[in-house]
Amino acid sequence: xxxxxxxxxxxxxxxxxxxxxxxxxxxxxxxxxxxxxxxxxxxxxxxxxxxxxxxxxxxxx
Amino acid sequence: xxxxxxxxxxxxxxxxxxxxxxxxxxxxxxxxxxxxxxxxxxxxxxxxxxxxxxxxxxxxxxxxxxxxxxxxxxxxxxxxxxxxxxxxxxxxxxxxxxxxxxxxxxxxxxxxxxxxxxxxxxxxxxxxxxxxxxxxxxxxxxxxxxxxxxxxxxxxxxxxxxxxxxxxxxxxxxxxxxxxxxxxxxxxxxxxxxxxxxxxxxxxxxxxxxxxxxxxxxxxxxxxxxxxxxxxxxxxxxxxxxxxxxxxxxxxxxxxxxxxxxxxxxxxxxxxxxxxxxxxxxxxxxxxxxxxxxxxxxxxxxxxxxxxxxxxxxxxxxxxxxxxxxxxxxxxxxxxxxxxxxxxxxxxxxxxxxxxxxxxxxxxxxxxxxxxxxxxxxxxxxxxxxxxxxxxxxxxxxxxx
Numbered sequence: 001x002x003x004x005x006x007x008x009x010x011x012x013x014x015x016x017x018x019x020x021x022x023x024x025x026x027x028x029x030x031x032x033x034x035x036x037x038x039x040x041x042x043x044x045x046x047x048x049x050x051x052x053x054x055x056x057x058x059x060x061x
Numbered sequence: 062x063x064x065x066x067x068x069x070x071x072x073x074x075x076x077x078x079x080x081x082x083x084x085x086x087x088x089x090x091x092x093x094x095x096x097x098x099x100x101x102x103x104x105x106x107x108x109x110x111x112x113x114x115x116x117x118x119x120x121x122x123x124x125x126x127x128x129x130x131x132x133x134x135x136x137x138x139x140x141x142x143x144x145x146x147x148x149x150x151x152x153x154x155x156x157x158x159x160x161x162x163x164x165x166x167x168x169x170x171x172x173x174x175x176x177x178x179x180x181x182x183x184x185x186x187x188x189x190x191x192x193x194x195x196x197x198x199x200x201x202x203x204x205x206x207x208x209x210x211x212x213x214x215x216x217x218x219x220x221x222x223x224x225x226x227x228x229x230x231x232x233x234x235x236x237x238x239x240x241x242x243x244x245x246x247x248x249x250x251x252x253x254x255x256x257x258x259x260x261x262x263x264x265x266x267x268x269x270x271x272x273x274x275x276x277x278x279x280x281x282x283x284x285x286x287x288x289x290x291x292x293x294x295x296x297x298x299x300x301x302x303x304x305x306x307x308x309x310x311x312x313x314x315x316x317x318x319x320x321x322x323x324x325x326x327x328x329x330x331x332x333x334x335x336x337x338x339x340x341x342x343x344x345x346x347x348x349x350x351x352x353x354x355x356x357x358x359x360x361x362x363x364x365x366x367x368x369x370x371x372x373x374x375x376x377x378x379x380x381x382x383x384x385x386x387x388x389x390x391x392x393x394x395x396x397x398x399x400x401x402x403x404x405x406x407x408x409x410x411x412x413x414x415x416x417x418x419x420x421x422x423x424x425x426x427x428x429x430x431x432x433x434x435x436x437x438x439x440x441x442x443x444x445x446x447x448x449x450x451x452x453x454x455x456x457x458x459x460x461x462x
Contacts, residue, residue: 034154054132
């Protein structure tokens with residue numbers, strides 16, 4: 001069944017650019033069931049240096 | 062034990078990490094262990110042995126709507142790699158990773174992904190087969206990447222590889238060079254990385270050497286061979302330049318190039334423009350490399366960067382005289398002057414001179430190959446490799462293998 005992707009927004013640290021997006025609930029419910037409690041997207045440990053560099057390059061946050 | 066072998070790279074594949082994973086799985090099953098293999102494909106991730114597929118398009122739209130307005134999208138390679146890697150995390154999590162006694166990943170990217178979603182009690186071994194950052198550096202230098210922001214790309218892969226290696230309980234490298242690189246680039250402690258070389262099934266390889274194919278050595282010619290990917294970092298362009306010089310003084314050779322890759326058409330053009338049209342044969346990707354090695358006199362690995370290529374191992378086991386560049390882990394594979402020759406990296410003149418010498422002195426070339434074979438039969442043996450690997454598994458899991 002297609003449901004709003006927003007139902008799974010607590011997996012993400014960023015907002016959605018398409019809040020009305022529909023996703024398959026069987027897929028995302030299974031993922032949600034197995035993921036560790038404190039799991040989140042993006043992987044901040046990996047992308048922190050990328051964000052820092054981008055900030056230096058553009059002056060943006 | 063129940064073991065998961067995993068990789069971010071696409072599998073199955075004719076070369077690369079796949080044959081190693083497949084053989085390891087086979088040997089572990091032969092000892093009574095259960096093994097699953099998880100890996101990548103363009104359209105899905107899959108548990109190869111169970112033919113269970115996780116279609117990427119089921120996961121990517123929701124991830125992308127949360128990342129496409131972030132700075133990650135400033136670089137297409139970074140963005141798409143990160144989305145793909147996150148899909149690996151989500152799909153891997155549904156494998157019930159708590160059921161495994163050990164997860165053995167074959168690259169730093171999958172190690173990072175699995176580390177983020179596995180239960181803490183499941184040990185994770187990361188087994189990079191090369192330097193990801195080193196390859197990215199070479200790709201950037203050769204302008205092979207469609208990116209306008211190389212700094213972001215470099216920072217991303219550096220961070221990803223570092224986190225992948227350090228997220229695991231232990232790391233395994235096939236060469237001391239790779240261990241050194243991990244220590245230098247990421248300050249990975251010495252105690253975090255074990256080193257032992259690859260191994261191959263030498264008996265099977267020797268049997269395959271005797272299976273005929275359509276390759277025929279032209280009369281009065283000796284065969285110089287390269288087998289592997291046709292990409293910039295393998296240095297085929299250096300070999301072709303050396304062959305151009307060689308042709309000026311002798312024509313008693315033919316060069317067989319076996320493999321495929323993004324640069325193949327460039328190398329075909331280079332060979333033609335150097336006047337090597339009929340002297341160089343492009344065989345394409347082949348599953349009968351052992352037969353080609355059986356017919357080879359001199360095997361050349363001219364790489365700009367390489368960890369421990371299977372083709373050099375195969376050439377030694379086949380009894381070929383081997384010439385490698387001094388890049389990365391290659392010199393560790395050769396006792397210079399005894400089991401082969403090491404030439405300076407990216408030095409076509411030196412390569413030309415050594416090829417000329419080996420073609421000139423038959424006895425020396427043949428003895429070199431025989432000695433390489435004698436040493437290689439133990440050094441590269443599958444029995445030795447498995448013994449080292451099972452010992453490491455036992456150390457990481459605390460369970461008998």
